[in-house]
Amino acid sequence: MPSRSQKLFQEAKKYIPGGVNSPVRACSSVGAEPIFIASGRGARISSVDDRDYVDFVLSWGPLLLGHAHPKVNEAIHAAAERGSSFGAPCPDEVELAKVIVEALPGVEMVRMVNSGTEAAMSALRLARACTGRNKVLKFDGCYHGHADAFLAGAGSGVATLSIPGTPGVPAAAVADTLLRPYNDLQPVKAIFTDHGADLAAVIVEPVAANMGLVLPLPDFLEGLRDLCRANGSLLIFDEVITGFRIGYQGAQGRFNIDPDLTVLGKIIGGGLPVGAYGGKAEYMRQIAPQGQVYQAGTLSGNPLAMAAGLATLKILQGCDYAGLEKRVENFCRELELIFQSLGIDVCINRVASMFTIFFTSQRVTDFASAKTADAALYARFFKHMRDQGLFIAPSAFEAAMISFAHTDDDFISFARAVKSFTG
Numbered sequence: 001m002p003s004r005s006q007k008l009f010q011e012a013k014k015y016i017p018g019g020v021n022s023p024v025r026a027c028s029s030v031g032a033e034p035i036f037i038a039s040g041r042g043a044r045i046s047s048v049d050d051r052d053y054v055d056f057v058l059s060w061g062p063l064l065l066g067h068a069h070p071k072v073n074e075a076i077h078a079a080a081e082r083g084s085s086f087g088a089p090c091p092d093e094v095e096l097a098k099v100i101v102e103a104l105p106g107v108e109m110v111r112m113v114n115s116g117t118e119a120a121m122s123a124l125r126l127a128r129a130c131t132g133r134n135k136v137l138k139f140d141g142c143y144h145g146h147a148d149a150f151l152a153g154a155g156s157g158v159a160t161l162s163i164p165g166t167p168g169v170p171a172a173a174v175a176d177t178l179l180r181p182y183n184d185l186q187p188v189k190a191i192f193t194d195h196g197a198d199l200a201a202v203i204v205e206p207v208a209a210n211m212g213l214v215l216p217l218p219d220f221l222e223g224l225r226d227l228c229r230a231n232g233s234l235l236i237f238d239e240v241i242t243g244f245r246i247g248y249q250g251a252q253g254r255f256n257i258d259p260d261l262t263v264l265g266k267i268i269g270g271g272l273p274v275g276a277y278g279g280k281a282e283y284m285r286q287i288a289p290q291g292q293v294y295q296a297g298t299l300s301g302n303p304l305a306m307a308a309g310l311a312t313l314k315i316l317q318g319c320d321y322a323g324l325e326k327r328v329e330n331f332c333r334e335l336e337l338i339f340q341s342l343g344i345d346v347c348i349n350r351v352a353s354m355f356t357i358f359f360t361s362q363r364v365t366d367f368a369s370a371k372t373a374d375a376a377l378y379a380r381f382f383k384h385m386r387d388q389g390l391f392i393a394p395s396a397f398e399a400a401m402i403s404f405a406h407t408d409d410d411f412i413s414f415a416r417a418v419k420s421f422t423g
């Protein structure tokens with residue numbers, strides 16, 4: 001008998017490409033099928049097949065407070081009662097912008113959009129406009145949404161050439177996108193020597209979380225900051241994941257680096273579709289209607305999304321980030337010991353409320369070392385954990401997300417399930 005999830009997936013595939021609205025959800029890279037979710041509360045989700053899971057995906061990051069937080073829900077309901085969209089300014093837009101500006105040291109003004117993709121794309125346009133230059137440097141394994149310019153895959157070692165990472169992206173769209181390995185300043189210096197005068201921006205995830213979790217080595221971010229400043233290029237921090245997660249002040253506060261532009265999303269929408277880009281006022285003032293750089297959105301600053309984001313950030317102001325980080329640290333130590341006793345090599349990278357278990361004996365500091373992880377072993381791990389009621393990302397190159405709603409019992413369940421993994 002097929003389960004309800006299996007039946008829904010069969011039907012979905014008739015109407016939706018691959019049966020899903022975002023590729024990784026199909027679970028194909030771990031050789032599994034998706035489970036359809038009926039509801040979520042706190043750190044738990046329930047499937048349409050009436051099974052419960054402890055959720056370590058959390059909608060890929062937005063739900064730092066867990067699912068269906070009562071105060072966030074209350075704010076959304078109240079906003080819906082007032083009307084879902086006006087195409088005219090509403091008070092919560094101002095309030096949320098103010099809260100973001102007050103929280104993030106590098107953000108003096110902010111513009112709301114509807115996704116992280118849109119925010120990154122718009123930030124690049126702004127950087128190009130402000131500098132009058134076209135080239136952008138990004139790092140292997142960093143993800144900045146699916147706008148054409150960021151979908152450059154690594155070429156075959158060709159020094160400054162990028163090839164499109166997907167059909168449908170013209171070579172011209174990524175011709176100005178330069179790619180270099182994460183965490184290595186030397187090749188970045190070489191790029192500046194060769195292209196410094198043409199480089200509009202360097203965009204980076206200050207903690208990379210889309211090749212699995214990879215922390216910046218000491219001096220990497222400072223080095224980027226210095227190089228950009230010396231060459232008149234803008235430094236763009238993509239804090240779509242790290243913003244309000246690795247600390248209330250984001251990565252820029254935690255590492256004390258002052259980016260020119262910041263890309264946001266995920267947590268600032270409290271689970272509703274939101275993105276934002278912000279930065280120094282001298283740059284942000286270039287955006288229409290104050291300046292000439294066009295960027296618009298029918299649903300931008302949407303009242304429901306603003307209410308959810310605002311309620312979330314206000315609650316986060318009173319949350320114990322350090323306490324959660326300490327719990328996650330202890331939990332990751334315990335996991336290392338468990339894997340050791342199982343005789344399985346792992347490198348567990350962690351920061352704040354995120355971690356990634358890489359099945360490799362190497363230290364993971366960039367995309368190349370991340371790719372040494374055993375993907376087949378991860379696929380078995382995913383299925384084992386899901387069978388045991390633990391929902392982790394259906395891809396070896398993602399970060400596990402923890403929320404303030406996760407209890408020690410949730411960690412114990414996770415650890416217990418790992419102990420019964422046979423490899």
Ligand SMILES: *Cc1c(COP(=O)(O)O)cnc(C)c1O
Pocket residue numbers: 114115116117118120143144145146205210238239240241265266274275
């Ligand atoms: C999720 C993510 C994006 C894209 O955001 P969407 O809302 O999915 O478009 C961009 N950058 C980073 C670092 C992300 O994690």
